[in-house]
Amino acid sequence: MTRKQKKLTVILGLLAVVALAVALILSALRNEIVFFYTPSEMAAQHVAVGQAVRIGGLVGSGSCKKQGEKLDFIVGDGKADIKVSYTGIVPDLFREGQGVVAEGSLLPDGTFKATTILAKHDENYMPKNVVDKLKENGEWERAPTAAAPGEVNPCR
Numbered sequence: 001m002t003r004k005q006k007k008l009t010v011i012l013g014l015l016a017v018v019a020l021a022v023a024l025i026l027s028a029l030r031n032e033i034v035f036f037y038t039p040s041e042m043a044a045q046h047v048a049v050g051q052a053v054r055i056g057g058l059v060g061s062g063s064c065k066k067q068g069e070k071l072d073f074i075v076g077d078g079k080a081d082i083k084v085s086y087t088g089i090v091p092d093l094f095r096e097g098q099g100v101v102a103e104g105s106l107l108p109d110g111t112f113k114a115t116t117i118l119a120k121h122d123e124n125y126m127p128k129n130v131v132d133k134l135k136e137n138g139e140w141e142r143a144p145t146a147a148a149p150g151e152v153n154p155c156r
Helices: 003-028 039-045 128-136
Strands: 052-059 065-067 070-076 081-087 099-106 112-120
Touching (some): 039 052, 052 081
Parallel strands (some): 081 112
Antiparallel strands (some): 052 070, 065 070
16 A cells, blocks of 8 residues: 555545544434424424423413412414423513423423423514414414503413
8 A cells, every 4th residue: 555545544534433423423412403392393203201392482372370389371383282380480571472481391291391481572582493483373473462550460
C-alpha cells in the first residue's frame, strides 16, 4: 500500500465511525426530538405511560374542576382532547380558552398527570408547532373566555 492509500483508508475509516456515531445518537433521540406534543399527536404516537413529555393546546371551555389544590381540566387542539390532572397553584393567566403547556406524564387510565403548568397569553409565547397545529385545526382564533369583573375564574 502506498502512502496515499493508507491516508485514504484512515480517513474513510474515521468517516465511517463518525457516521455510525451520528446514526446511533439520532436513533436514540428519535422520539425525543419533538419537545411538545399536541393532544392529537400524543394519541397518534402512542406515548408510553410514565414517559415525561410536554403537551400544548387550549384549555377546554367549561372543563375546569377544582377541589382544593387539585385541578382537573381538558387540553384540546380541535382534533383530540386529553384530561389533565394537576395539584398545585396555577399561574395567574391560566383560564378556560387560553393556551397552556403542561409538563408531566401519561397515567395508565389515559389522564395526563401534570407536574408543571405554563399559561400562555398569546401565540408569541406558545411553541410554534403548537400554534401551527391549533391554527391548522381552526382552534386558535377562538376568543379566550376571560372572567368578567367580579366573576370567579373556575380554574383558580
